[in-house]
Amino acid sequence: MGLSPRLTGRTIARAHHSPAASAFLRKIEPLFAGREVTGGPLLLATILALAMTNSPWAGGFERFWDTPVTIGFGTGEVSHRLAEWIDHALLPLFFVIVGADVKREMAIGPLAHWRSAAFPLSGALGGMLVPVGLYLAVAGGTPAQPGWGAVITTDTAFGLALIAVFANRLPAGLRATMLAFAAVDDVGGLLVIAFAYSGAIDPWGLVVAAAGLAGIMGLRRIGWVSSVPYVLLALLVWGGVLESGIHATIAGVLIGLTVPVQPRLQQHAFAQRVQRRVDEFRDAHDAAEGADDDEEEHRHRERAEERLGYLHEMASATREASSRLIEVLTPWVNYIVLPLFALSNVRIHISGDLLSMIGGPLVMGVVLGLVIGKPLGFLTFTWAASALGLARRPDEVTWPMVAGVGALAGIGFTISLFIAGLAFGDGEMREAASLGVLLASVLAAAIGYAILRHCAEPRHAAEAPPEG
DSSP states (O other), X not given: OOOOHHHHHXXXXXXXXXXXXXXXXXXXXXXXXXXXXXXXXXXXXXXXXXXXXXXXXXXXXXXXXXXXXXXXXXXXXXXXXXXXXXIIIIHHHHHHHHHHHHHHHHHTSGGGSHHHHHHHHHHHHHHHHHHHHHHHHHHTTSTTGGGGGGGTOOOHHHHHHHHHTTGXXXXXXXXXXXXXXXXXXXXXXXXXXXXXXXXXXXXXXXXXXXXXXXXXXXXXXXXXXXXXXXXXXXXXXXXXXXXXXXXXXXXXXXXXXXSXXXXXXOHHHHHHHHHHHHHHHHHHHHHHHTXXXXXXXXXXXXXXXXXXXXXXXXXXXXXXXXXXXXXXXXXXXIIIIHHHHHHXXXXXXXXXXXHTTTTSHHHHHHHIIIIIIHHHHHHHHHHHHHHTTSOOOOTTOOHHHHHHHHHHTTOOHHHHXXXXXXXXXXXXHHHHHHHHHHHHHHHHHHHHHHHHHHXXXXXXXXXXXXXX
16 A cells, blocks of 8 residues: 555655655555555544534535436336435446455465465454354344344455554554455355345346356456446446345445456567567667657558557566456545545434443444454454464564454444444434444554554664665
């Protein structure tokens, strides 16, 4: 996570002119400028939504998001509120990234091998079971019971952003552990959405979605490269899942899981294939530069352009499709999708009645599940797996660091707010659940940050140049 290499160089250069500003920007960079999904724009949108919901303009603000939007074709039409369209049509883009990330972690990341996967896998299992157990212990048998799913998931963006704040002061294995844990955690949350919070299932919708997925896999099998058919089939999958009654975010995950994580052309094969074309390009370019007339120059330049096109395509083939897709979607998800989700879904009216629910089973269940249950489950299950010889703690990662990751896992936020909406719809119960998620996320972030700051190497030691 972080800026591109060129932007990083520019930031280093500017640090000489304004050290104070540079230090501040380095602190907030992981929240806004990462190459992965970051939490800064979402945080600002949440603050704005809270301010607007509790302002004199609250009525107009909420009516805007409740505006009916109808899409029709022929005699058929689909109508939802604007806020629901954001959930159904835009939020799946975030879950495409989640699905692609999960597949990459399982195929070529820490989850690819059992020994390395067992540590975050056991932590994720504990990080789901213990929070749900604590929540049901507090809210079971009450009207708040349906909200148990809100304590299952972790907001990966915020957790990774807070780890990135410490840059090279923490071992690289810690970030990999957090990412692998979050990947398994996301799978759990998606299964909960699919099976616990979806309505009646329309089998014909599932048939349409399955046909779309089969089409995508068929195109992959024959080596089709152009993206247009894949986009059309992805829309078919989305429409089928939406029509089936399963929440459309599951379509995003399914699409993400179909994206290849291996390049079409390995780098060693690239070197073998392009050398002749590089030589031909150089010859054509030199010939164009020394041409005696315009027609001859034009012919050589066309030949050079053809070779460049070949080289461009071959270079593109050395990069896996999942990385390219995530790179394209991430800015849109960071700055459009997630902020719109927060603006349209965070509706917490601060009032005496709502604040009186803080001690109630719903808010307390969410706070205890995320702030206590997540780190407790993560730490105890990973310790037990390690003690039994089933898992191995990553090199240089200490148990206090593991506790810090467990604390950061209590930042529920995006998917927790989403599940709260699925569990309670609109109304006071949803507001109370959202309030609990926000309170728990702030507490978990503060605790996790404090633990990792204590564990991190002193800045001067981490930034010291290597000897020799």
